[in-house]
Every structure is written in C-alpha cells, then in structure tokens.
Amino acid sequence: MSGTDTGTGPLAGIRVVEFAGIGPGPHAAMLLADHGAEVVRVERPAGGPPPDAVLRGRRLVRADLKDAGDREAVLQLLDAADVLIEGFRPGVMERLGLGPEEVMGRCPGLVYGRMTGWGQDGPEARTAGHDLAYIARTGALSLIGQSPDEAPVPPLNLVGDFGGGSMFLVMGVLAALLERERTGRGQVVDAAIVDGTAALSAMMWARRGSGGFSDVRGRNRLDGSAPFYAVYECADGRHMAVSAVERPFFDLVTEALGLPGWPEEERLDPERWPVQRAVLAAEFARMPQAHWIEVFDGTDACTAPVRSMAEAVADPQMAARGVLVEVDGVVQPRPAPRLSAHGVQEPRPVPHEAEPLDAVRAEWGA
Numbered sequence: 001m002s003g004t005d006t007g008t009g010p011l012a013g014i015r016v017v018e019f020a021g022i023g024p025g026p027h028a029a030m031l032l033a034d035h036g037a038e039v040v041r042v043e044r045p046a047g048g049p050p051p052d053a054v055l056r057g058r059r060l061v062r063a064d065l066k067d068a069g070d071r072e073a074v075l076q077l078l079d080a081a082d083v084l085i086e087g088f089r090p091g092v093m094e095r096l097g098l099g100p101e102e103v104m105g106r107c108p109g110l111v112y113g114r115m116t117g118w119g120q121d122g123p124e125a126r127t128a129g130h131d132l133a134y135i136a137r138t139g140a141l142s143l144i145g146q147s148p149d150e151a152p153v154p155p156l157n158l159v160g161d162f163g164g165g166s167m168f169l170v171m172g173v174l175a176a177l178l179e180r181e182r183t184g185r186g187q188v189v190d191a192a193i194v195d196g197t198a199a200l201s202a203m204m205w206a207r208r209g210s211g212g213f214s215d216v217r218g219r220n221r222l223d224g225s226a227p228f229y230a231v232y233e234c235a236d237g238r239h240m241a242v243s244a245v246e247r248p249f250f251d252l253v254t255e256a257l258g259l260p261g262w263p264e265e266e267r268l269d270p271e272r273w274p275v276q277r278a279v280l281a282a283e284f285a286r287m288p289q290a291h292w293i294e295v296f297d298g299t300d301a302c303t304a305p306v307r308s309m310a311e312a313v314a315d316p317q318m319a320a321r322g323v324l325v326e327v328d329g330v331v332q333p334r335p336a337p338r339l340s341a342h343g344v345q346e347p348r349p350v351p352h353e354a355e356p357l358d359a360v361r362a363e364w365g366a
Contacts (some may be wrong), residue, residue: 041061043354066096079366087116090121112187113172135160200345230280233284236289
C-alpha cells in the first residue's frame with residue numbers, strides 16, 4: 001500500500017501510529033483503518049507475524065526502538081500523529097523513552113492508547129497473561145457453560161481480547177479524539193481487558209444484585225441450559241440454535257416441533273429445564289438440519305442453523321448484506337458498522353512490504 005492509498009470514511013485525516021503487537025491492539029488499529037484512519041504500523045527490524053487480514057489497511061515501517069536514531073525518527077512521526085496505540089506490559093514504553101510523559105510532552109494533543117490485559121496498575125499489572133486468564137479473574141468465564149459439574153467453556157478469545165479489549169480501546173480513542181475537539185488536549189486511554197470484560201458483564205452483575213441471576217452455571221436463561229436458549233443436534237449430526245427467549249417466539253418453536261409447550265411458570269423453572277431440553281432434543285434429532293431450516297425459514301421462532309465458517313459465506317442473510325468478502329484470495333469480514341454518509345466500505349489491502357520510515361515521516365511533514 002503506497003502513501004497515496006489513503007482511506008475514506010469518518011476517520012479520514014486521522015493519523016495513527018501502531019506499535020506492533022498481537023491480539024486486541026492490531027484489531028483496534030484495523031477497525032480505525034476500516035473507517036478511514038491512516039495507520040502506520042511500526043515493527044521490529046526482524047519483522048513480525050505473517051501478514052493476515054487483521055493487518056489490512058495499514059502502512060508498514062520498521063524501526064529498532066532501542067536505537068537512538070530510530071527512536072528519534074519514530075518520535076518525529078508521532079509529532080505529526082493524532083493517535084498512538086501500544087500493547088506492551090506497563091513500563092516497557094517508558095523504558096524505551098516512548099512513554100506518555102516523553103511523547104505527550106512533545107505532542108500534547110496526542111491520544112495515547114494503551115492496551116493491556118490487567119491494566120496499568122494492580123498486583124498483576126506487570127505479569128504475563130492471555131485472554132482466558134483475564135476473563136477468568138473477572139468472573140465472566142465462570143458463567144460460560146451448561147453444567148456446574150463441568151469446566152467452563154473457553155469462548156475463543158472473543159469475550160476478552162476483542163469484546164473487552166479492542167472494542168473498548170477504540171471507544172476510548174474515539175472519545176478522547178472528540179474531547180480534544182473541545183479542549184485541544186490529548187490524553188492517555190488505559191484500556192484493560194479486565195475492565196472491558198467486566199463492563200460487558202454489566203447486565204449479569206445488575207441482575208445478580210437484584211436476585212435474578214445465579215453464579216452457578218446451568219441456572220441462567222442465556223448460558224445454554226434453558227430449553228428456549230440452547231443448541232440442538234439434528235439427525236445428520238448438524239445443529240440448530242434456538243434463541244426463543246420470549247414466550248411468543250418459543251410457542252412457534254414448540255408448535256413447529258408438534259409439542260404442546262409448557263405453562264410459563266414451568267418454562268421458566270430451572271429445575272424443569274433438563275426434562276424440557278430432553279424433549280426438544282428428541283424432536284430435533286428426528287430430522288436432518290435441512291428439514292428444520294425449511295420448517296423455520298421466514299418465521300419469528302428465533303431458530304437458526306449453526307453454520308461453519310465456510311458455510312457462513314453462502315448463508316442467504318450473510319450473502320445479501322455482503323458481510324464476508326474475499327480480498328486477494330482471503331475471505332474476511334467487511335468493515336463494520338456501516339455509516340450512511342459513507343456507504344458500504346471495502347477492506348483495504350494488507351501491507352506485504354515495509355516502507356522506509358524516513359519517507360513516511362517526510363510525507364507526514366514530521
């Protein structure tokens with residue numbers, strides 16, 4: 001991607017310097033680039049991971065941050081930037097001479113985005129971790145699974161890295177940019193996966209406080225243990241997802257299955273859920289998935305086939321919106337959300353070659 005290949009969108013003109021990392025930091029930078037920000041990713045001289053779709057929309061430069069000359073060149077690049085994104089452990093950027101005090105002393109309008117698991121303080125702040133450990137400490141992982149007799153189920157790294165991590169980093173960066181419009185000052189965004197995951201769990205904490213939510217797996221409406229919010233195996237080994245939480249929707253499910261349903265008091269009683277689930281499971285197991293797709297197609301039964309990633313591309317709803325597109329032979333999600341003033345955005349290419357740092361710096365007028 002050349003220096004003239006800039007993005008369009010609401011963030012066009014915003015310059016972001018991303019210090020290479022993995023997980024939520026690059027994902028946040030991708031989201032900003034998807035909406036038009038010009039993102040320059042700074043990688044070590046030896047290179048980084050193989051390019052993938054999460055690195056799309058960037059420009060790539062290389063720098064040895066322990067080298068005084070390279071570090072000064074990066075600082076000059078930051079002089080012309082709006083946003084910095086880094087995902088190192090607390091103290092690493094400070095030791096490199098690139099911490100908030102040094103950088104924002106030169107660039108008081110800079111938004112300095114910090115992405116960590118544990119946060120910038122606390123007894124675990126400087127220890128290593130990954131997504132699963134972070135969501136485990138927040139209480140969120142303990143809720144994911146159908147039975148208190150089985151271990152919690154890791155939800156990929158969607159809940160921590162991306163849900164509680166990159167999305168909150170992006171929100172913080174955008175909020176800080178908006179406030180800068182009023183004050184002229186930048187600020188540090190301390191985005192921690194433990195903070196974001198806890199915020200994602202706000203509804204559960206609220207209901208727990210009012211007595212409407214249990215700490216025990218298998219007792220809550222949305223943990224897969226309720227008959228109206230569960231996944232059922234079909235005769236061919238495929239699956240159907242039922243999310244008919246409200247009574248009118250669940251009535252459509254039981255009617256389609258030829259079942260009489262249950263009185264509402266029984267339907268909402270966790271003690272009765274295992275029996276009710278077994279009844280629905282037996283019915284779904286009678287026919288293959290294709291049969292149930294036809295039965296529920298176009299209804300409000302809130303029931304859908306479980307697609308593989310390969311199948312999702314051709315799913316009628318996904319295909320109609322073009323949710324997944326192929327770029328350079330790689331299927332990937334289209335930029336989201338969609339803004340009416342900018343239409344449907346296309347993913348920009350993944351950089352495969354680094355550009356000279358000095359050339360990018362000069363282009364930015366730094």
